[in-house]
Amino acid sequence: MEKKILVVDDEERMRTLVRDFFRRSGYAVLEAGDGLEALERLDRHRDIGLVILDVMMPRLDGWDTAREIRKNSSVPIIMLTAKSDESDELRGFELGIDEYVTKPFSPRTLVARAEALLRRTGNGEAGNGRLETAGIVVDQNAHTVAIDGRPVELSLKEFELLTYFMENSGIALSREQILNNVWNYDYFGDPRTVDTHVKKLRSKMGEKGELIQTIWGMGYRFTAPKPQP
Structure with missing residues (x-):
């Protein structure tokens, strides 16, 4: 089709x-x-x-x-x-x-x-699995996100950004790394593009947006809470 x-x-x-x-x-x-x-x-x-x-x-x-x-x-x-x-x-x-x-x-x-x-927009073609941490569920095959059981509507870039953060949980990521991996081509614009998308993503994630931590002068790190013993 x-x-x-x-x-x-x-x-x-x-x-x-x-x-x-x-x-x-x-x-x-x-x-x-x-x-x-x-x-x-x-x-x-x-x-x-x-x-x-x-x-x-x-x-x-x-x-x-x-x-x-x-x-x-x-x-x-x-x-x-x-x-x-x-x-x-x-x-x-x-x-x-x-x-x-x-x-x-x-x-x-x-x-x-x-x-x-x-x-990258779904129909079972773009994603390759399911990511889940801290109540955040990213289904790459269905191209959906749920937080604590509540569906969250994300733009394509916000979805890819959250997926990239969760796949690299605990790793400090520079803005340049994020641009190269999420935008998926040589990007010559303003690195503040990343900041703009992170701001919107955090807002849509509610309290869970705090898991995306700012590393001043460098970029961001997604840090999931450690499970309780």
Whole structure:
């Protein structure tokens, strides 16, 4: 079955370019010319596996569209923008954007980024097991997280970040290590991206967020409590 992608851009030429490259790679592609149309498409097609979202659009821009999507969906989002300001990139990550691609870009690179995201988003393909500690259960096959029996909705990057922390429990991890392993490609942006994601992850984890400890000047360490004798 073809994986379904939604391309959201007010420029028809850009939508056509992206659509054609993805179709040649074997994907089903839906299109939307603005944020409101994108939300309607997502509501009608619940099997959309990835959203490619432009920032500058009429009626509802990319930022507000992403904010609306994240209210009830963790579908992976790649944000397209003509801006290269790092503050814009951080803003995107704060909204739960999974990847950030600056125009102009290579369509082949965009497809490769999308394929990497889709491989990591479940359907039994990305995960390889179950992690459990301190009441936190990460099911990599089902791509779900529960804390003390309560389901917790995480974005793709937050899920991968928590998984990486739990797989490396007790180990001090630098921001560079986290970027290289969680973002899964050579990342040349601001390392504060890690801080932004950790802040949101801690917030969603409630009291268990305290298990992610800050190592000042270096990075973070996930420390699970020792079992009582």
